[in-house]
Amino acid sequence: MCGIVGLFLKDRSLEPQLGALLSDMLITMTDRGPDSAGIAIYGAPAPGKTKITLQSATPGPDFTKLEGALAEVGLRASVTVKNTHAVLEVDAGQGEETRAALARLRPGIRVMGSGDSVEIYKETGLPKDVVSRFDVRSMGGTHGIGHTRMATESAVTTLGAHPFSTGADQCLVHNGSLSNHNNLRxxxxxxxxxxxxxxxxxxxxxYLTAEMAKGKDLGQALESALDDLDGFFTxxxxxxxxxxxxxxxxxxxxAVMAETDQYVAFGSEYRALVNLPGIEKARxxxxxxxxxxxxDHEKAA
Amino acid sequence: MPVIDLAITPLRDLNSALHAIPQGSNDIAFEVVNPRGSHAVAVGIDAPVTVDVKGSVGYYCAGMNDGGSVTVHGSAGPGVAENMMSGKVVIEGDASQYAGATGRGGLLVIKGNAASRCGISMKGIDIVVHGSIGHMSAFMGQSGHLVVLGDAGEALGDSLYEAKLFVRGTVKSLGSDCMEKEMRPEHLTKLAELFEMAGITGVRPEEFKRYGSARKLYNFNIDNADAY
Amino acid sequence: MSYHNPYTPPRKSATFDDYTLAEIRRAAATGIYDIRGAGTKRKVPHFDDLLFLGASISRYPLEGYRERCDTSVVLGTRFAKKPIRLKTPITIAGMSFGALSGPAKEALGRGATIAGTSTTTGDGGMTDEERGHSETLVYQYLPSRYGMNPKDLRRADAIEVVVGQGAKPGGGGMLLGQKISDRVAEMRTLPKGIDQRSACRHPDWTGPDDLEIKILELREITDWEKPIYVKVGGARPYYDTALAVKAGADVVVLDGMQGGTAATQDVFIEHVGMPTLACIRPAVQALQDLGMHRKVQLIISGGVRSGADVAKALALGADAVAIGTAALVALGDNDPRWEEEYQKLGTTAGAYDDWHEGKDPAGITTQDPELMKRLDPIAAGRRLANFLKVMTLEAQTIARACGKNHLHNLEPEDLCALTIEASAMAQVPLAGTSWIPGKGGF
Structure with missing residues (x-):
C-alpha cells in the first residue's frame, strides 16, 4: 500500500529538472507510505556502456577499491558511489560478467537494476530522506518513477522497497496487494x-520480465498481467x-494522470502533481x- | 469574509472554524486558498455556511456536509461530499472516484467528469454530472437521483436498490440487476427540477434514458446466482 | 454345525456424519446455503486450554477484598482529546439495531452503564434508545453506512471503523427480509421486506493508505475529540494490527472466529478466520514491534465468556475485551424457559441460531412487536450488569492470586498451556515444561 509517482518528459528542456520534479512529487506522497522509498531515473545513456546500480549495507568496505578489484579480474568499470548505492559503468556486453564477478568479490552487494540508462535508488525511511541521501534532485533524465511504501505483508527492508527491476532498463512500482502471488512465484x-x-x-x-523474455513487448506483458495477476494493483x-x-x-x-505538451505525469493523488509546470492547464x-x-520516446519521435 | 490560506493555516483550524459558527452569525462566507490537493477540506459542516475553495482538493472534501454550500474551483479527489446530509456541493472541474458516496441528501454538481463509483451506495443524494461517469457508478445505490449529461462507464447501477439513474449519452454496460426503465411524466418533471437546481440550461429531460433496479436480487433465488 | 455371521453394527462414516448428510439434503432441497447467526460451533483451541499458575512462595498473592486490584482501563490515549475511561476492561461488542430488537439494545446500554463500561452500535445506525441508555457509546462506521450521519458521529464517545469481524473476515452481512421492518427499513433507506446484503468493503476507501485519510476525515469532522477504533476479523493479525496502527488507529479491535454474527453463511462462520487464541500474540507482537503496545490499545473479542477468559486475554497482552454472544445470553438469549417454543422452531435452548429469521422466543434477535415485549430492558440490563460485575470480580480474583495490583500486570508468563495446540498458539509453555512449540515466528 503506497504512493506512486511517475513522470515522462516530452519537452527536452525539462530534462535537467527531472530529479527535482520527481522528488517533490514523491515527497508529497509521504503520508501514503512511511516505510521506505525509491526512485528510478532514466538518464542519458553513454554510448557503448551499461549501467549497474548496486546497493550495500556496508558501503565502505564494499565500494572502496571496487574499481581495482574488478580490474584485477579484467573488467573495466567506473564506480560512482552515492551513499549506500553505487553506479557502475561497464562496457556494454560485460554486464553479466561483471555481475558474476561482483557476486564473487563482494557477496554483500545487491544489484538494484541495470541497463543502458536506468539508475535505481531505494532505502528504508521517508521520501525526503531517501531523496536527499542520493541527491536525486540534481539528476536529469527523460523519465522516472518513484514509490513510497506502507508495507502490508512483507518486511520493511531496502530490498523490499520499490522500484523493482524487471530486467534491463525495466522497473515497476505497485500500489495495492496481490492475492495470488505465492502460486505465481x-x-x-x-x-x-x-x-x-x-x-x-x-x-x-x-512476471513481466518472464513474459517479455517470451517475446512480448511491455504493453503485451501488461495485457497478460490483467489475466494472470489477481488482487488489487495500480x-x-x-x-x-x-x-x-x-x-x-x-x-x-x-490513480491520477496529467498530460500536457511537455509531459505525462502519474500520481496516486492529485496532490503529487500540483507543483508541475502548467498543471492548471493539463488534461x-x-x-x-x-x-x-x-x-514511448522512440515511438513518439 | 474569512480567507483561510491552507499553505499557512492548519487544516484543523479551518474545519474547527467551520464547526464553530455562532447562531445568527453573518460571517458565514469562507474562502479557502492554496488547497493544493489537501484531504478533508471543509468536512462536517453543520451550518448554512458558504465555502469557496480556490484550487483542487484531495480526498473527502465536504464530507458529511449538512447544510453548507461548498464550491471547489478546481477538481476534487476521491469521495467528494461523501455521506452528504443536505446542502450543495459544486465541483467546477472533475471529480475522482466515489463522488457522493453514501450521500443521504443535498445536491452534488460536478461540472466536469466523475470517475468510477460515482454515487456508490447513494442513500438519497441528488448528483448531477455535466460530463461522463466511470465504471461501477451507483453501485448498490439505495435512493436519490444520479443525472449524467455525458456517458456512463461499465456496470452502471450494479446491485441497484431504488436510486434512479438518468443518462443522456451512451451506457457502456449495465451492472447486475439494473435495467432501462420507462421515462414517465414524474421523471421528466423531476429532471427539470434537478436541472433548475443545478443551473443547467439548454438540455431537455426527453433526451435522457432512465435506469433502475430490475429487483430480481431483492430476495435470494439460487437461479440468479450467476448475477452475484 | 451351522455358522452364524456375528452381528456387525451399522457403521456411520466419520466424514459423512449425520450433520453433513443432513446439510447435503438441505442444500439439495432448498437451493440456498445455510444462513445463521452466532459464531463458530466447531471446537477450536481456546482460553480453556490455558491455566494460570498463581502465586505461592516464589511470588506472593494479594489479599482478596482488601488489597486493591485495579480493573480500570483508558482507551484511545494516542490522538483523541477525550479518551474513553472504563471501570472494567469488559466492553460490549457491536450489535446492530435490526439484528437486535430495540429493548435488547436498550438493555445492553443499561447493563453496560451500570457496570461502568461501553456498548457499541452496529450495522444499522444509532438509536435514541441506546444513546440515551449508554453512558459510553461506541459508534460503528461500517461498509454499508446505514444510518450514518454526522450528528450521531458527534454524540458518540468513540468511533469504530469496522473493516471486518471474526465470524466472517472478508465477508459482508445479510439481513433477510423478515427482519426489515418499517423502522429498520427507514433507518437503512431500504425497501421493506427485501434481503439486505451488506457490503464487504467500504464504499470510499480500500487499503491502509486510504484508511489513513478516512481516519483523518473522521477526526476532522469530530474535531479530534473521539478515539478512533479499527476493528478487524482474525485473519492476518500481525499485519492487520500493524497496518491499523500505521493508518492512525487509537485502538485496534481484533475479533477471532468464535465471534458472533447476526447472519452469515454457515460455511463462512465455520471455515474462515482464526481462533481468538491464535490471534492475540501476533497482534501484540505487531504492537511491540512498532513500540505501540499499551499506547494503541488492543481489544480482543470472540468467545469471551468468563472472568478467566478476560484475565487470559489480558495476560496475553490485550488491554480490554468485548463480549457479544455472552452478553445476549445474560439478557436471556437461548434461555431454557422458552424450551417449548424452541422445540416448535425445530431446535432447542442453547442451539438456537436462526437469529436472522426474527422469531426469537426470547425477544432479543427479532423485530416482531409481540416477541420484543418479552424482554424487559430494565431487568435484562440488570442481568447483564450482574454478569459483567461477576466477570470483573473473577478476573480480579485471578489477578490477585497472581500477585497483581492491576489486571494489566498479568503476563504471558503467568500462564501455562494444557495442549500442544494452545501452547503453540498462545506461545506459553506446555504445563510442567518450558517447551513452546514453533517458537520463533508466525
Missing part, C-alpha cells in the same frame, strides 16, 4: 526466475524509452480499469 521460480524478497510486487515485476512501469500504467479490473487503488484524468496506457 512458485511457477516463476520453476521457470528459473530468482527472487530477493517475499514481496508481492517483486512477483509482478518478475502499476507504473518504466522501460529504456517508455512509460506505462495499468490498473486492475476493479481499479479502486487511486487530468483517471486511468480506466484493465486498460494499458503506454508512452
Amino acid at each position: 512458485r511457477e516463476l521460480v520453476r521457470e528459473g526466475m530468482i527472487f530477493e524478497t517475499q514481496n508481492d510486487s517483486e512477483v509482478a515485476a518478475a 502499476f507504473v512501469v518504466g522501460t529504456k524509452s517508455g512509460f506505462g500504467v495499468v490498473r486492475d479490473p476493479i481499479a479502486c487503488k487511486p 487530468v484524468w483517471e486511468p480506466e480499469p484493465a486498460t494499458v496506457y503506454f508512452w
